Amino acid sequence: MQDIKELSLKELEDKLLSWGSPKYYARGIYDWIYQKGAYEFSQMSNLPAPLRKALTDEFNILNLRLADLRESGDGTTKFLLELTDKNLVEAVNIPALKRATGCISSQVGCKFGCNFCASALGGFKRNLTTSEILEEVLYLKNNLKAGQLTHIVFMGTGEPLDNYENVLGAIRRINSPLAFNIGARRITVSTCGIIPGIERLALEDLQIEFSISLHAADDKTRSQLMPVNNKYPLAALIKCCQEYIAKTNRQITFEYILIKGVNADLTAAQNLVRLLEDLRLAKVNLIPANSIPESRINPADSAQVISFKEYLLKAGLNVTLRRPRGQDIDAACGQLRLRHE
Ligand code: SAH
Numbered sequence: 001m002q003d004i005k006e007l008s009l010k011e012l013e014d015k016l017l018s019w020g021s022p023k024y025y026a027r028g029i030y031d032w033i034y035q036k037g038a039y040e041f042s043q044m045s046n047l048p049a050p051l052r053k054a055l056t057d058e059f060n061i062l063n064l065r066l067a068d069l070r071e072s073g074d075g076t077t078k079f080l081l082e083l084t085d086k087n088l089v090e091a092v093n094i095p096a097l098k099r100a101t102g103c104i105s106s107q108v109g110c111k112f113g114c115n116f117c118a119s120a121l122g123g124f125k126r127n128l129t130t131s132e133i134l135e136e137v138l139y140l141k142n143n144l145k146a147g148q149l150t151h152i153v154f155m156g157t158g159e160p161l162d163n164y165e166n167v168l169g170a171i172r173r174i175n176s177p178l179a180f181n182i183g184a185r186r187i188t189v190s191t192c193g194i195i196p197g198i199e200r201l202a203l204e205d206l207q208i209e210f211s212i213s214l215h216a217a218d219d220k221t222r223s224q225l226m227p228v229n230n231k232y233p234l235a236a237l238i239k240c241c242q243e244y245i246a247k248t249n250r251q252i253t254f255e256y257i258l259i260k261g262v263n264a265d266l267t268a269a270q271n272l273v274r275l276l277e278d279l280r281l282a283k284v285n286l287i288p289a290n291s292i293p294e295s296r297i298n299p300a301d302s303a304q305v306i307s308f309k310e311y312l313l314k315a316g317l318n319v320t321l322r323r324p325r326g327q328d329i330d331a332a333c334g335q336l337r338l339r340h341e
Contacts, residue, residue, distance in 0.1 A: 001058070001059065001060045002058060002059050002060075003059070003060060003061075003063060003131050004029070004033070004055070004059040004060065004061055005033070005061070005130075005131040005134050005135070005173075006129075006130075006131050009026055009027070009030060009178060012026040012029065012030075013026040016051075019051070019054055021048075021051050025047060025051065027178060028044070028046060028047065029044065029047070029055070030178050030179055031178075032044045033061055033138070033179075034138070034173075034178075034179040034180050034181075035180075035181070037138065037141060037142040038061065039061050039062045039142075040056075040061070041055040041056045041059070041061070042056065062135055062138060062139075063083070063084050063131075063132075063135065064081045064082060064083055064084075064132070064135050064136075064139065065081070065082045066079060066080070066081060066082075066139075067080045067081060067082040067088055068080035070326075072325070072326040072328050073328055074325055074326065074328075075094075075095045075145070076092060076093065076094050076095070076325045076326030077092065077093045077143070077145075078090060078091075078092045078093075078326060079091050079092070079093075079139060079140070079143070081135075081136065081139060083108070083128075083132060087108040087125055087126070088108070089105040089108055089128065089132075089136065089156070089157060090105055090156050090157055091103065091104050091105060091136040091139060091140055091156060092140075092156065092326065093140050093143065093144055093149075094325050094326070095144070095145065095146070095147065098150075099147075099150040099151055100144055100147050100148065100149050100150055100151070101149075101150070101151040101152070101153055102136070102137060102140035102141070102149050102151070102152050102153070103153050103155050103156050104133060104136040104137060104140070104152060104153070104154060104155075104156050105128065105133075105136065105156030105157040105158050106127075106128055106133060106154055106156070106157075106158040106159065106160040106162075106163050106166075106167050107124065107125075107126065107127050107128055107157060107158025107159060107162065107163055108124075108125035108126050108127075108128065108157070108158070109122050109123050109124040109125040109126075109157065109158070110123075110124055110157055110158050110159060111123070111124035111159070111162070112159055112162075112192050112226070112227065112228050113226075113227050113228075114192060114213070114215075114225060114226045114227075114228075115224070115225055115226075115295055115297070116215070116225060116257060116259060116289060116292065116295060116297045117292075118292050118294065118295075119156075119157040119158065121294055121295070127158075127162075127163040127166055128158070128163065128166060129166055130165075130166045130167075130169035130170045130173070133166060133167065133170035134170055134173055134174070136156075137149070137152060137170075137174055137180060141180070149180075149182070150182065150186055151182070151186040151187070151188070152174055152182055152186065152187045152188070153187075153188040153190065154167065154188065154189045154190055155188070155190045155211075159191065159192055159194065160189050160190065160191060160197075161189070161191045161194040161197025161198065161200075161201065162194060162197070164197055164200060167189070168204065171184075171187055171189070171206065171208065174187055175187060175206070175208075184206050184207040184208045185207055185208070185209060186209075187208045187209065188208065188209040188210070188211055188253075189201065189208055189209070189210055189211070190210075190211040190212070190213060190255065191210075191211070191212055191213065192212075192213050192226055192228045193212055193213070193214075193226075193228055193229070193232050193237045194228070194232065195232045195236060195237060195240045198212075198240050198241070198244055199240060199243070199244075201244070202243065202244040202247040202248055203247070207250065208250075209250075209251075209253065210244070210250060210251075210252055210253070211252070211253040211254070211255050211285070212237070212241065212252060212253070212254050212255065213226070213255045213257075214254040214255060214256050214272075215255070215256055215257050215259075215263060216229075216262075216263045216268070216271075217234070217263075217268065217271035217272040217274070217275040217276075218234070218268075218271050219233050219234050221262065221263055221268070222234060224262075225259075225262070225263070234275065238275060238276075238278075238279070241279060241282075242278065242279060242280075245279065245280055245281045245282075249281070250281065251281040251282065251283055252279070252281065252282055252283070253282075253283045253284075253285050254276065254282060254283065254284050254285065255285050255287060256272065256284055256285065256286050256287065257287045257288075257289045258286055258287065258288055258289060258299065258300035258304070258305050258308060259289045259297055259298065259299070259300060260289075260298040260299060260300045260301065260304075261298070264300035264304050264305070264308055265304070266307075266311065268308075269308050269311040269312060270311075272284070272312065272317075273311070273312060273315040273317065276317065282317070282318070283317075283318040283319070283320065284312055284317055284318065284319045284320070285319075285320050285321075285322055286305065286308065286309055286312075286319065286320070286321045286322065287321075287322045287324075288300070288302075288305060288321075288322070288324050290324065305321065309321055
């Protein structure tokens with residue numbers, strides 16, 4: 001059985017032609033899979049029966065299986081999905097008033113070892129294929145309680161820029177008007193700061209949103225939180241960001257988890273302002289930390305969060321404070337998978 005999502009539209013058209021079917025059916029099949037959410041070719045009622053049979057004999061659509069699910073009181077739903085080789089990945093639906101965001105994983109496990117993140121605790125297993133990433137999106141889209149899946153963020157388990165080709169392949173199909181048709185500006189890639197990946201991304205002709213998980217503005221603290229900082233320290237990272245902004249003219253969002261006793265005091269805020277002062281298009285997204293028992297990470301007090309935010313605002317930075325979602329269901333990345341392994 002071949003996974004039909006591994007075929008490009010052109011390859012699918014060629015396949016149909018080889019069967020003596022008109023190639024325009026390929027667009028119809030794409031529409032059934034990516035827009036109508038069909039998991040079976042037999043559902044594709046406007047295709048001739050012999051074609052449906054031929055497709056069924058040769059291809060499948062969805063390979064993953066639901067292993068577990070958690071629903072939060074706030075509507076956030078987290079799915080633990082089992083791949084064909086029994087590995088587990090997490091994907092989350094985060095509904096809001098006029099949008100629904102799907103948070104997806106790019107790898108099984110993670111090799112970067114950030115000490116506040118549950119994804120790192122089980123180590124790295126492997127990259128997800130483009131098709132597996134697309135299956136996460138299919139699954140989320142088909143399991144929304146209401147409305148449409150409008151946004152995608154690569155903020156689940158793994159490092160998207162460490163699985164560059166497969167992630168970009170998935171982004172192109174998520175964005176394609178013939179497939180998921182989610183606008184580039186509604187797709188966010190988040191990285192722990194892989195400089196070669198950022199340099200590559202800057203050259204893609206894509207208007208996607210881009211985030212960097214910063215979490216500290218001095219090398220000592222950042223290296224303690226995120227070992228990747230030893231390889232790609234702040235000065236080099238910021239220089240790379242400057243080039244990204246110059247090339248793409250797109251804003252970069254800096255994610256900053258506020259952790260009690262680590263990175264949430266006035267000095268940390270001052271360092272952050274200084275670090276970002278020469279970036280023309282920067283935004284800071286402050287995130288109250290989810291506590292993870294395994295790693296003694298505790299959220300900063302709300303008073304500290306407020307004064308941290310005020311300091312950045314007064315310094316003229318563009319700042320948002322992320323509303324925590326799904327805290328009652330272990331929704332921080334990797335937490336549910338961790339409980340299972
Ligand atoms: N590897 C990529 C993609 C993973 S998304 C990256 O590092 O950006 C990582 C995001 O997960 C962080 O920016 C943060 O938003 C979230 N995260 C991880 N651990 C968390 C925790 N303990 N509390 C709150 N958010 C957390």
